[in-house]
Amino acid sequence: MIKIFNEIKAFNGLLQAEYLKTRKTWAFWLSVLGGLLIPAIMFLVIKSQPGIIKNPMHPTPWLLFLKYNWQSVATFLLPLFLVLLTSLVVQTEHRANALKKMLTLPNSRATYYWAKLLVIIYYTILTHIVFAFSIIVFGLILGSLVPETQFLDKPIPLVMMSIQIVKSILASLGIIAIQFLISLQFKNFIKPIGFGFATTLAGSIMLLGWEYVDYWPWSLPAKVSPGIMSGGSSEIFTQHEWISIGYFLVISILGTIYFSRKNIK
Amino acid sequence: MQNIIETHDLTFHFRGKKNAVTGLNLNVPQGSIYGFLGPNGAGKTTTIRMLAGLLFPKRGIVKMFGNNISTHKRYARSHSSTMIEEPTAYKHLTGRENLEILCKAGMFDKTQIDQVLRTVNLFEDRHRKVSGYSMGMKQRLGIAGALLPNPELFILDEPTNGLDPQGMFEIRELIVDLNKKEGKTIFISSHLLGEIEKMCTHVGIIHQGKGIFEGSMDELALMAHATKLFRLETSEPQKAESILKDRYNTKLTHDKLVEIQPADSTDQYNAIKMLINQNIEVYQAFTIKNNLEELFIQVTDEGQNK
Numbered sequence: 001m002i003k004i005f006n007e008i009k010a011f012n013g014l015l016q017a018e019y020l021k022t023r024k025t026w027a028f029w030l031s032v033l034g035g036l037l038i039p040a041i042m043f044l045v046i047k048s049q050p051g052i053i054k055n056p057m058h059p060t061p062w063l064l065f066l067k068y069n070w071q072s073v074a075t076f077l078l079p080l081f082l083v084l085l086t087s088l089v090v091q092t093e094h095r096a097n098a099l100k101k102m103l104t105l106p107n108s109r110a111t112y113y114w115a116k117l118l119v120i121i122y123y124t125i126l127t128h129i130v131f132a133f134s135i136i137v138f139g140l141i142l143g144s145l146v147p148e149t150q151f152l153d154k155p156i157p158l159v160m161m162s163i164q165i166v167k168s169i170l171a172s173l174g175i176i177a178i179q180f181l182i183s184l185q186f187k188n189f190i191k192p193i194g195f196g197f198a199t200t201l202a203g204s205i206m207l208l209g210w211e212y213v214d215y216w217p218w219s220l221p222a223k224v225s226p227g228i229m230s231g232g233s234s235e236i237f238t239q240h241e242w243i244s245i246g247y248f249l250v251i252s253i254l255g256t257i258y259f260s261r262k263n264i265k
Numbered sequence: 266m267q268n269i270i271e272t273h274d275l276t277f278h279f280r281g282k283k284n285a286v287t288g289l290n291l292n293v294p295q296g297s298i299y300g301f302l303g304p305n306g307a308g309k310t311t312t313i314r315m316l317a318g319l320l321f322p323k324r325g326i327v328k329m330f331g332n333n334i335s336t337h338k339r340y341a342r343s344h345s346s347t348m349i350e351e352p353t354a355y356k357h358l359t360g361r362e363n364l365e366i367l368c369k370a371g372m373f374d375k376t377q378i379d380q381v382l383r384t385v386n387l388f389e390d391r392h393r394k395v396s397g398y399s400m401g402m403k404q405r406l407g408i409a410g411a412l413l414p415n416p417e418l419f420i421l422d423e424p425t426n427g428l429d430p431q432g433m434f435e436i437r438e439l440i441v442d443l444n445k446k447e448g449k450t451i452f453i454s455s456h457l458l459g460e461i462e463k464m465c466t467h468v469g470i471i472h473q474g475k476g477i478f479e480g481s482m483d484e485l486a487l488m489a490h491a492t493k494l495f496r497l498e499t500s501e502p503q504k505a506e507s508i509l510k511d512r513y514n515t516k517l518t519h520d521k522l523v524e525i526q527p528a529d530s531t532d533q534y535n536a537i538k539m540l541i542n543q544n545i546e547v548y549q550a551f552t553i554k555n556n557l558e559e560l561f562i563q564v565t566d567e568g569q570n571k
Contacts, residue, residue, distance in 0.1 A: 010372060017370035024357055092355065101353035101410065104317045105371040106343040263279075264319040 010107045014115035018089075021096075022119060027088040031123040034081045035130025038072045043138040050146045060154035062139060063229050069135055070164065070226035075204050078168070079218045081127065082175045083196025089120050090183035090192075099264055109260045117180055117252060124172055128165045135161070163234055164225040171224045171240055174217035174247030181255040220244045267331070269295045269418055269450045270316060274325035277311055285311040286474045288325070293452055293467070298444050300461030301454040303471035309454040310350055312471065313422045316452070317347040329418070345418040351426075352407025356396040360387050360406050363395060364413060373413045381412045384439065400427035408436065419443070419451045425460060437464050494553040495533050496522045500546035508543055509536055527552075 022028060042065065046053050052068075053061045093099055093116075102112060136156055143151025175196075183192040196218070203218035213219050223240045224232070270293035278284045286308040293299045303309050314320040316327055318338055327334045329341040355363055361378060368375045382388040385405040395403065404427050411419060424440075425433040441464050443449040455461050461468055468485055470478040478485065499505040502521045509515045513525040513536065527533045533550070540547050 013369045013372050017366045020362065020366050020369065021355055021358075096353055096355045097351050098353045098355070100314070100317070100319055100349050101347075101367075102370060103319060104342060104347040104349075105367075106339055107370070108339070261321065263321060264314070265279075 007111065011111050011115055014107060014111055015118060018115050018119040019122070021092055022089055022123070025088060025092055027085055027092065027123060030081065030085055030088065031127040032130055034077075035127040036134050038069055038077065039131065039134035039138045042069050042072070043142060046142055046149070047146060050149050053149050060157070061149050061151050062154055062157050065139055065151075066135065066157070066161065066164070067226065067229040069131075070229075073131070074168065074224075074226045075207060075222040076200060078172065078221045079175055079200040079203065080197065082124065082172055083179050083193055083200065085123055085127075086120055086176060086179040087183045087189045087192045087196075089116065089123070090180065091189045094187045094189075103264055110256045113256050113259050114252075117176070120176055120180060121169075121173070124176065125169055128169055132161050132165055160228065160234065163236060164228060166236055167224040167241060168221055170236070171220040171244045174220060174244040174251070177248040177251040177255065178217060181251060181258075184255075184259065214240060215243060217244065217247050267295045268292045268328075269330060270452060271328040272312075272316075272325060273328075275312065275315060275322050275327065276324035277315060277320055277322050284474050286315070286471075289471065289474070289476045290479075291469055291476065292479065293450065295450055296444070296448055297467045298440060298451045298453065298465045300465035300468040301452060301471065302458060302461050302468055303454075303456065305456050307471045308474040309456075309471060310422055313347070313349055313420060313454060316420055317349065318342070319349075343414075344416050345420060346411040346414050346416045347420045348407050348411040348424060349422045352403050353410065354395045354398070354403050354406055357394065359392050359394055360398070361391040363406060364409060367410050367413055371414060377413055377415070381409045384412060385409045386435065401429060401432050404428055405432070405436075408439075417449060419449060419453075421451065421453045423454055423456070425455070433460070440464055493527065494524055495527045495536065495550065496524045496553060497536065497540065497550045498522055498548045499540060500548075504543070505540050505545050508539055508545075512539075
């Protein structure tokens with residue numbers, strides 16, 4: 001019992017350390033600015049062409065606005081963001097020559113591995129929240145600047161937005177686990193980024209109609225949240241989230257075992 | 266005296282490469298300052314990485330505090346502190362923030378931070394970003410990080426690297442203080458014999474991955490004495506060498522002196538006489554007061570010839 005308590009305490013300490021390390025790096029700003037980018041662009045587009053938000057099929061402008069935003073993000077930008085974020089967080093460690101120090105502290109390597117993984121997930125959640133928050137803010141500003149868009153007259157679909165965020169985060173887990181392991185393995189950040197870029201690009205092509213695209217981790221975010229507005233499932237756990245979670249668990253557990261036995265040069 | 270670190274037959278090689286460390290046996294007594302000496306590339310850092318649990322030996326074991334570290338890793342780590350090669354430093358953060366991270370990650374006492382910063386003379390610069398630190402300051406920050414947990418054992422890999430003479434002196438003072446006043450055991454690697462000579466109580470010498478000497482500083486000095494060298498400057502060095510070769514362990518130094526290892530003064534006299542009898546002019550003959558530097562070169566030379 002005491003042992004478990006100590007392990008939790010160690011994990012908590014490592015988690016805070018991980019957060020302190022990355023707080024003032026590009027990993028943090030990428031998460032914030034990355035979440036803002038597309039809603040800001042959509043805001044500019046709709047402000048100059050309010051017509052595209054008016055659609056008799058959609059009773060509220062929010063759903064269409066959400067759809068535009070998610071469609072622009074999920075196929076390419078979100079996976080790419082995850083690739084970059086993971087590399088940046090791990091790169092902070094490589095550049096500081098920190099692995100050899102961190103791994104001689106009293107904690108186990110497994111604790112270290114999962115604390116780092118969790119910080120990456122934390123930034124992923126952060127960017128999703130910034131994303132949703134920006135959509136709301138830009139929607140409201142649009143509503144006040146261009147009243148005929150009706151953003152102010154219709155209720156904000158908060159429940160659906162929350163579901164979308166959760167689904168998207170779950171669908172991101174597979175990518176995070178794979179990219180994390182690769183980033184940890186290679187000090188040269190070009191390798192994980194190049195790999196992630198290629199697989200994301202491949203994924204966006206597969207999305208055009210490859211039958212096994214549902215099993216390609218880098219395509220999973222595109223398969224969940226953007227589809228809800230056009231009749232996709234709004235259940236939190238569908239096939240795609242489970243596949244992503246499956247990848248995450250299998251890769252991370254194997255990764256932990258591998259990392260625990262790895263010779264650190 | 267109990268050994269704090271013991272290795273038996275410690276062997277390591279990177280994949281597809283030849284052995285970096287072969288069959289190394291170390292015995293680091295409690296309360297010692299143990300100098301781990303060897304030229305660059307001799308396997309010092311590889312050995313330290315095995316002691317730290319970063320590399321897993323291909324053969325042999327490491328015992329720390331009496332237990333095999335592969336089964337008692339946590340105990341070994343929470344009672345020792347390691348600094349390896351270039352120090353760890355998050356350059357986008359201040360010196361103090363770097364230590365705060367270590368405290369969080371290792372669950373060390375945060376109230377010690379200012380104290381260790383003063384100890385390594387970084388207190389004034391604690392709020393500066395590490396990117397603006399000099400090499401020596403980063404090195405001292407690394408040492409501060411090692412001091413934080415206040416463990417029984419310090420394992421320091423070339424801790425004075427990149428420091429100016431003043432900085433080197435301060436770190437040596439610090440290490441001696443830790444040892445004398447607080448009874449800490451310090452395992453310290455270096456390629457500079459002079460440095461080891463100034464502070465260590467014990468020494469282990471590694472060359473090409475193999476241990477070639479281990480003992481107290483006194484034993485090393487004794488060995489230095491035992492291997493007195495006698496050098497002769499002559500008109501025909503090559504010829505002189507071939508004459509003396511039959512009777513003595515002879516060698517031609519790079520500045521064309523003939524060098525022998527005499528057992529006593531009679532040997533020295535005999536050597537000179539032999540050369541003069543063969544009509545070789547002897548200009549000067551002298552024994553070398555064999556300091557450790559000479560011994561170090563000699564020992565590593567022998568290691569090479571094996």
